[in-house]
Amino acid sequence: MTQDQADLRQITFGLSRIAAFIRSTQWRAAEALGLTPTQIDALTLLRQRGSSRLLMLANRLGVTQATTSDVVAALQRKDMVRKETDPTDGRAVVISLTALGDDRAAQQEAPPQALTDALSVLDAGEHAVLRRSLVKMIRELQVSGAIEPQRLCVTCRYFRPYAHPGSAQPHHCQFVDAAFGDTALRTDCDDHEDAGDGERERQWRRFSDASQAE
Template sequence: MKYPSFNLNEQNQKIESRIVVALERISEAFRVLLWNESKENSLSPIQIQILIFISFHSLEKCKVGYLADEFNMTKATISDSVRVLLSKELVTKETDPTDTRSYSLSLTDEGKNIAKKASFFASSIEQPIEKLTQEQKTTMLNGLLKLIYDLNKSGVITIQRMCFTCSFYNGENGNHYCNLLKTKLTESEIRLDCPEHERIT
């Protein structure tokens, strides 16, 4: 009989279960930090996430449909959040000249100010990571990247702009190579969110 990872006996017997519970604890920390940031700005957590995303990504990715896929939400839910951000004058619409029904979102000056500050919401999680050795950091990153990749393949996580899902990536014989940059990559250089990412078709 299979038991859930949150079963204490299961945790004591399986390292996989302890890792799952540890990840859940960390995800709770992210939720708390994001919620605190959103309350400070009288916005919802997803509205803060949208502002942060827009501040670091190209216009072509800052569309309602893409944002819905990025955050694994419906277009209607994202549209509601965008409507609030527009009413608060934190974002503006950039209409596509070739298709007036399509538009991208860009930040206003006030939106940029909030996004800049809010983008540091997880800094208290980064601080203890900085104390790890380089080997520990690389091992942790490698394990998380493989976990994310498998969850993406199984459909649990949606859009990924990581090396493993990129047409420029070559991982033969355990080596990592980027055909766009024409260079070998160490395990610590594998990207999770690459601006030049082209998904394998």
């Protein structure tokens, strides 16, 4: 094993430990609510992204349509989701949260306290580096097709990277018309709108080239 491979293995192991902790915490909380991990994931996604068709929900969950169909049926029996006609296509059906489902999903939103405590030991500079590193890695996974498109600042039509060069808040969000720094780079934003192929690539080059020049 080369040094690079050994380094990557250590990073992957570290990430997998954190992911395993988050998952096990979520699973225990889901169990306390009488839900399976996939059921709580489905509720959380529906709360974050709004009503979804079955295939879209399956892709976001990373499971088959058949499994998603079973999950939805179980959640319907628990009165946490309902099927409705898609307002954009009368022949299609979307899955929506009921008030009970929304309440259960909301209970899952707070990050585990131990993780909040662990993040609090990082200083502002480390937070910025972590945030930027996460954005770069998630975007790369998205570009390679390994994960579904995410609602990242760096793929958003409102993002203006390094619009204020030399400032502590070098980026600009045109949606809220405000400057922000790396510590506020979003990995999941409700106001995100995809920039489209050409603009997305231009923004990314501006962001990554300027990041490297810093």
